Amino acid sequence: MATHTHTAAAHDDHDHKPHGWRRWVFSTNHKDIGTMYLVFACTMFFVGGTMALIVRAELFQPGLQFVDPQFFNSMTSMHALVMIFGAIMPAWVGLANWLIPMQIGAPDMALPRLNNLSFWILPFAFMLLLGTLFVPGGAPAGGWTMYPPLALQAGDSFPMMIFAVHLMGISSVLGAINVVVTVMNMRAPGLNLLRMPLFVWTWLITAYLLVAVMPVLAGAVTMLLTDHYFGTSFFAASGGGDPVMFQHIFWFFGHPEVYIMILPAFGVVSEIIPAFSRKPLFGYESMVYATAAIGFLSFIVWAHHMFTVGMPLAGQLFFMLATMLISVPTGVKIFNWCATMTKGSLSFEPPMLFAIAFLFLFTIGGFSGLMLAIVPADFQYQDSYFVVAHFHYVLVPGSLFAIIGAVYYWLPKWVGRMYDQKLATVHFWLSAIFVNVLFFPQHFLGLAGMPRRIPDYATQFADWNMVSSIGAFGFGFSQLLLPFIIIKCLRSGAPAPARAWDGAHGLEWELPSPAPFHSWEVPPSAAVIERGAEH
Amino acid sequence: MIRTMYKSGTALAAVLLAQFVAPAHAASGWGELNMPVGVTELSKKIYGLHMMIFWWCVAIGVFVFGWMIWAMVSFRRSKGAVANTAMLHSTKAEIIWTLIPVGILVLMTVPAARVLIDIEDARNTELTIKVTGYQWKWQYEYLGTDVGFYSTLAHESNAARQLQSGIDPRSVPNYLLDVDNPLVVPAGTKVRLLLTAQDVIHSWWVPDFGMKKDAIPGLVNEMWIKVDADKTGRYRGQCAELCGRDHGFMPVVVDVMSKEDFESWLAARKAAQQQAALAANRNPSIS
Ligand SMILES: [Cu+2]
Numbered sequence: 001m002a003t004h005t006h007t008a009a010a011h012d013d014h015d016h017k018p019h020g021w022r023r024w025v026f027s028t029n030h031k032d033i034g035t036m037y038l039v040f041a042c043t044m045f046f047v048g049g050t051m052a053l054i055v056r057a058e059l060f061q062p063g064l065q066f067v068d069p070q071f072f073n074s075m076t077s078m079h080a081l082v083m084i085f086g087a088i089m090p091a092w093v094g095l096a097n098w099l100i101p102m103q104i105g106a107p108d109m110a111l112p113r114l115n116n117l118s119f120w121i122l123p124f125a126f127m128l129l130l131g132t133l134f135v136p137g138g139a140p141a142g143g144w145t146m147y148p149p150l151a152l153q154a155g156d157s158f159p160m161m162i163f164a165v166h167l168m169g170i171s172s173v174l175g176a177i178n179v180v181v182t183v184m185n186m187r188a189p190g191l192n193l194l195r196m197p198l199f200v201w202t203w204l205i206t207a208y209l210l211v212a213v214m215p216v217l218a219g220a221v222t223m224l225l226t227d228h229y230f231g232t233s234f235f236a237a238s239g240g241g242d243p244v245m246f247q248h249i250f251w252f253f254g255h256p257e258v259y260i261m262i263l264p265a266f267g268v269v270s271e272i273i274p275a276f277s278r279k280p281l282f283g284y285e286s287m288v289y290a291t292a293a294i295g296f297l298s299f300i301v302w303a304h305h306m307f308t309v310g311m312p313l314a315g316q317l318f319f320m321l322a323t324m325l326i327s328v329p330t331g332v333k334i335f336n337w338c339a340t341m342t343k344g345s346l347s348f349e350p351p352m353l354f355a356i357a358f359l360f361l362f363t364i365g366g367f368s369g370l371m372l373a374i375v376p377a378d379f380q381y382q383d384s385y386f387v388v389a390h391f392h393y394v395l396v397p398g399s400l401f402a403i404i405g406a407v408y409y410w411l412p413k414w415v416g417r418m419y420d421q422k423l424a425t426v427h428f429w430l431s432a433i434f435v436n437v438l439f440f441p442q443h444f445l446g447l448a449g450m451p452r453r454i455p456d457y458a459t460q461f462a463d464w465n466m467v468s469s470i471g472a473f474g475f476g477f478s479q480l481l482l483p484f485i486i487i488k489c490l491r492s493g494a495p496a497p498a499r500a501w502d503g504a505h506g507l508e509w510e511l512p513s514p515a516p517f518h519s520w521e522v523p524p525s526a527a528v529i530e531r532g533a534e535h
Numbered sequence: 536m537i538r539t540m541y542k543s544g545t546a547l548a549a550v551l552l553a554q555f556v557a558p559a560h561a562a563s564g565w566g567e568l569n570m571p572v573g574v575t576e577l578s579k580k581i582y583g584l585h586m587m588i589f590w591w592c593v594a595i596g597v598f599v600f601g602w603m604i605w606a607m608v609s610f611r612r613s614k615g616a617v618a619n620t621a622m623l624h625s626t627k628a629e630i631i632w633t634l635i636p637v638g639i640l641v642l643m644t645v646p647a648a649r650v651l652i653d654i655e656d657a658r659n660t661e662l663t664i665k666v667t668g669y670q671w672k673w674q675y676e677y678l679g680t681d682v683g684f685y686s687t688l689a690h691e692s693n694a695a696r697q698l699q700s701g702i703d704p705r706s707v708p709n710y711l712l713d714v715d716n717p718l719v720v721p722a723g724t725k726v727r728l729l730l731t732a733q734d735v736i737h738s739w740w741v742p743d744f745g746m747k748k749d750a751i752p753g754l755v756n757e758m759w760i761k762v763d764a765d766k767t768g769r770y771r772g773q774c775a776e777l778c779g780r781d782h783g784f785m786p787v788v789v790d791v792m793s794k795e796d797f798e799s800w801l802a803a804r805k806a807a808q809q810q811a812a813l814a815a816n817r818n819p820s821i822s
Contacts, residue, residue, distance in 0.1 A: 062704040062711075064696060070780045143777045149752060150735040150779055237753015243736060244751060277610070279618040286629050308738060308775075309749045310756040313655045317648055324640045328633060334599060335632040339625075341606035345618040356607070363599055367592035374643065376577075376650040377585045379746040380570055383738060383775040448567035449742035451775045454783030456696055458711045458771075459704055463564035 017517060025120070028112030029517060030097045031414070033119050037094025038407075040122060042483060044086030047130070049476050051079035056472035059465050064456050072455035073141035078133070080144035081161075084261070085168045086126055088395065091403045092264045093118075093175045096203050098414060100179060102508035102515060103197050105188025105524040110181040118174035125167035132157035143453065145254070146221065148235040148246050152228050159229075162221045169214040176210035179203055188507070188523040194285065195529075197506050201288050202267030205295045209256045209263075212299075217253040220246060244309050251302035259298040262394060263291060265362075265402030266333060269355045271506065272409050273337050276352035277344030278503040283336040290329035290336075297326045307378045316375045323373035330366060334359065349501070350424035354405030357397055357432045365393030368443065383453075386446025392439045401431070404482060411486065412500035416514030417493030419485050427485065430478035437471030507532040571742050574766035574791070577759075578745025580650045588643055595639070654746070657759045660727035664718070668730075668737030668750035668774065671781035675718045678729075681812075682804045688784050689713035696784060712771040717788040721797035723764030730756040735779060741772035741787055749776055762791045 017023055017032075027033055054075050058066050067075070097115065101108050109115050132139040137155015140146070151158070183204045187196070196204075223234040224246070233239020235246045266287075274281045281287065303311065303319040311319075337359055346352070368390035372378050381387060404427075412418050441464035446452075450461045457465065499509045507524055508515070510532050524532065572582045610616040667674040669685075676683035688696075692711050695702035704710040720726050730739055730750040739758075740747030748758040772787040792800060 063700065063702075064698045068698055068780075069783065073777070073780065073782070141780075147736060147777075150777065153735070153779065237751075243753065277618065278612070279620050280623055282622060283624040283629055286624065308747055309751065310754070313651065316651060320647065320651075321644060324644065327640065328636050331636045332629065332633055336629075338599065338602045338606060339622070339628065341603070341610065343619040343622055344606070344610050345612040345616045346607060346610050347612045356603070359603055360600065363596070367596065370592065370643075371585070371588050374584055374588055374647045376581045376647060376654055377588065379654070379748075380581060380585065380742065382747060383740075444568045447570040449571070449740075449772065451740070451773050451783075453777045454773070456704075456711060456783050458709070460564045460567055462705075464567070 026116070028108075028116055030101050030109045030112070030115065030519070031515065031517065033109075033115050034094045034097030034099075035414075036119050037090045037097060037122075040119075041087050041091035041094060041403075044082050044090070044126065045479070048079050048082035048087055049479065051075045051082065053472060053476050055079065056469040058455055059457070060469040061466060062457055062459050062462050067455070069455045070138060070141055073143075073453065074133070074139035076453050077140045077143050078129070081129060081140070082126075083395075084144065084257070085165075086122075086129075088261045088399050088403070089168075089172060090122060092203075092206070092261070093172075095199075095264065095268075095403070095406055095410075096175075096179055099410065099508060100182055100200055100203065101186070101519045102413075102511060103200050103506055104183065104186060105191055105507050105520045105529065106182060106186035107518045107521050109178050110186050111178045114174050115178055118171045118178065121167050121171040121174075125164045125171065128160045128167070129164035132160050135160065145247075145250060146224065147250075148224060148227065148243050151224060159225065162225045165221050166218055169218045172210050173214045176207035176214075179207040180211070183207075188520065188529060190526050190529050191507075194288065197267075198270035198281065198284070198287055198291075199264065199267035202263040202270075202291050205291050206260050206263045209260050209295055209298065213253040213256045213260075216249060217257075220249040220253065223249075244306075247306045247309060248303065251305045252299075254305060255302040256295075256298040258391075258394075259294060261399045263295065265358065265399045266291060268402045268406045268409075269337065269358050270333075272351045272355040272405055273340050273359075275409070275501050275503040275505070276349060276355075277341050277346050279340060279344040280505075281336070282339035282342075283332075286332055287336055290332045293329040294326060297322060297329070301326065304373060304378070307375050308382045320373055320375045324370065327366065327370050334363060334366075349408075350421055350428055351405045351409035351501075353425065353428040353432075354401045354408065357428070358401045358405065361393055361397030361401070361432075361435070365390055365398055368393065381446060383451055384446035385442045385450045385452055388452045389439050389442035389446060392442070396439065397432070397435050404431075407482070407486070409501070409504075410508070411489060412493075412496035413508055413511075413513050413515055415490055415493070416496055416512075417489050418496045418500065419489035419493055423481065423485050423488075427478060427481040430481070431475065434471045434474035434478055438468055438475050439471070441465075441467045441471075505532060573743045573745045574762050574768075574770065575744050576761045576763070577650075577654055578743060580653065581745040584647055584650055587646065591639060591643060654758075657727060657757055660725045660759055662721065662724060663727045663729060664720070665729045665731070666718075666739055666750060668732035668734075668739070668778070668785075670734050670779050671774070671785040673718075673737075673739070673774075673785065673787065675716075677801065680801065680805060681808055682801060684716045686714045686716045686718060686788070688786060689715055693784070709771065711784065712773070712786045712788065714786055714788045717769065717790045719790045719792060719797060719800055720760070720762065721794045722762045722767050722791050723794060724797075725759055725761045727757065727759050730758065736776050737774045737778045737785070738776035739772075739787055740775040741770050741789055743770045743772075744789075747772075747775045764793075767791045767793055767796075 058072055135156040137157060140154055140157050140161045142151040183200060226232040227234055227236060233241040235241045235243050270281055270287055301319060301323045304323045372381050372390060408424055445461055445464050450457055496513045498513050510528050570582055570585050572579055663678040665676040665678055672685050672687040674685050691707045692713055695704050695707045730748050732750040732752045737750040738747050739750055744760045746758060748756050768791055770789045774782060774785040
């Protein structure tokens with residue numbers, strides 16, 4: 001076994017893994033790559049969070065106290081790019097890496113070298129993107145949406161941003177292909193598609209969305225690049241182009257992108273709520289179909305991001321109706337989660353707390369989303385702080401809370417130790433309270449007429465901005481508890497059993513804790529699948 | 536857990552309370568919680584839609600949050616609740632909670648579509664004004680007359696908004712919402728605005744008029760406003776589409792005058808511009 005000859009046997013060696021930096025740089029192991037993704041995402045979360053705090057510090061009171069308006073615009077733009085492409089998306093890919101092979105009874109991802117590549121592209125992409133902070137003209141300041149002609153006014157940051165977006169796109173597409181191939185080919189015999197855990201299902205659909213739309217983004221930014229440097233006029237009216245066309249192409253990517261960030265969260269919540277209700281998920285199949293329906297609808301609603309550009313009446317009506325329809329499958333999900341809790345035996349450990357906060361607060365984000373779909377009312381809401389409140393409600397207590405909940409749920413499985421649940425509960429309460437202090441007043445600001453992306457504001461907006469900024473600092477500093485709790489767990493956590501939570505079901509809980517380096521070297525038996533795949 | 540409920544409950548209650556207690560334009564910022572009803576034919580319809588959908592959301596919220604809270608209170612393991620693991624799905628329930636939302640959506644859509652059709656009906660306008668966005672000011676041209684001018688941030692606001700200016704914004708009247716030359720429109724008149732831009736995309740927004748519309752270089756957008764005849768006065772808004780460094784500093788200010796006042800304003804403005812043009816012709820070197 002440990003002879004290390006050039007035989008297949010050496011390959012199967014359980015404990016064999018390179019040590020030191022080689023283990024990480026050359027890694028083809030789904031767990032190590034997943035860990036790198038999660039560490040990267042956490043780092044970027046604090047980088048993007050710092051940018052948000054610069055924004056909120058400037059907005060603490062009227063007048064310009066700290067930063068130049070141009071730098072302020074860079075901060076809002078970079079905050080979005082870093083959080084979306086650097087924090088939320090890599091966190092989901094990291095969780096997919098860690099969990100999908102364990103949950104489908106596979107030893108690893110199907111394409112391990114591709115997996116390595118798709119991670120290691122990311123640090124370079126973000127060196128380019130964050131490097132723009134130090135070039136003449138400053139970082140991109142035209143918004144993460146990069147609308148021309150404004151985006152074309154950037155300095156040296158412009159090509160760096162475009163290439164960074166290209167790299168992130170390649171990384172995401174490779175990661176997505178890997179997920180699709182793994183789920184389609186590596187499932188344990190007998191684990192058919194409709195027995196997969198919801199997290200795998202939602203990720204499978206997410207992967208298809210990624211493969212479909214990341215190339216569209218790449219095309220859009222490439223056209224921007226040629227408009228800037230090679231004399232084309234795709235988006236320049238003076239040359240026969242159309243600046244609005246960019247918005248259509250961008251949002252054809254951008255709306256599915258929103259679901260790329262939230263569908264895996266639905267999957268996580270669909271695993272946590274049954275575990276702590278000690279009851280199978282209610283309506284498993286309708287959950288799968290609802291996810292697929294949301295995935296499909298995400299392709300035909302893009303123009304609701306741009307109702308004010310001037311569209312034909314029929315177009316506005318179509319996009320309004322299609323957008324409102326999304327609330328039907330989303331409602332099915334919410335009701336199914338409620339029904340799962342009903343007649344359960346509930347307990348409120350940290351993962352469950354984050355999942356329940358997700359239910360409440362994501363629903364509030366859903367309500368404001370429904371309001372935004374109403375075109376005439378959107379003429380008021382568009383580009384105001386109401387929109388800022390809306391998408392932060394679905395992204396922070398939505399996606400981010402689900403990611404944190406997932407970490408608190410599976411961490412004992414990953415590291416074989418239990419974390420300090422009391423401290424994690426404190427982390428939850430601080431997060432849940434401050435996130436509302438931070439974002440709820442932004443609804444008021446938007447309705448009262450405060451536009452988004454402004455560094456300074458009229459004095460009647462001062463009071464709620466102050467509250468929002470206090471919430472931002474409270475929320476930001478509370479998040480430092482997360483790495484602290486994880487490090488403390490790694491150092492001194494009590495050993496965790498294989499089934500770390502008594503209500504947890506799924507193949508990953510059939511593996512020992514910590515999970516072995518290669519997950520399922522022998523596919524789980526029919527009996528194990530039966531026990532694990534019980535929804 | 537109880538506190539989660541309180542938190543969401545308070546949040547909801549705050550919104551509810553806001554609707555009853557706060558006039559749309561209270562003096563203090565704390566009271567600025569809701570969309571203004573506005574002063575135009577369309578703004579009131581838009582406000583009505585906004586409130587209709589808001590109350591729908593409240594009603595759905597009471598049901599959904601009520602269910603969640605009830606489940607969390609009634610089925611706690613610490614209170615000895617035992618899980619009913621046979622509860623896997625119910626086709627009947629799932630059909631019900633698909634169809635009822637569809638019905639509610641139809642109830643929301645019909646009035647929304649009606650208002651939208653009204654908004655798009657830009658026939659029979661009596662006056663057309665071309666609005667052009669620049670980095671960072673607005674230009675207004677009264678089509679069919681020679682009257683036209685630029686509208687930029689007022690001097691006091693501009694001084695106070697400089698980085699570490701040392702001027703307290705609260706000491707500046709209408710900080711950031713004041714201009715040198717406001718747009719002037721007659722009340723009780725259907726006014727057509729043609730919006731475009733010279734450099735990048737801007738968006739022209741006065742919340743009291745119920746709408747914003749993008750001003751896009753190379754394209755001309757259209758919107759119309761009809762301010763109630765008795766609602767003369769000064770209304771303020773801002774550029775709503777990120778347009779570069781000074782995006783936050785290009786306010787929109789509109790003076791709404793009675794028809795008679797507007798006519799005399801327009802005549803005076805015409806005369807003044809002709810005088811200026813004559814003066815410029817006489818001394819070409821100066822211009
Ligand atoms: Cu502007």
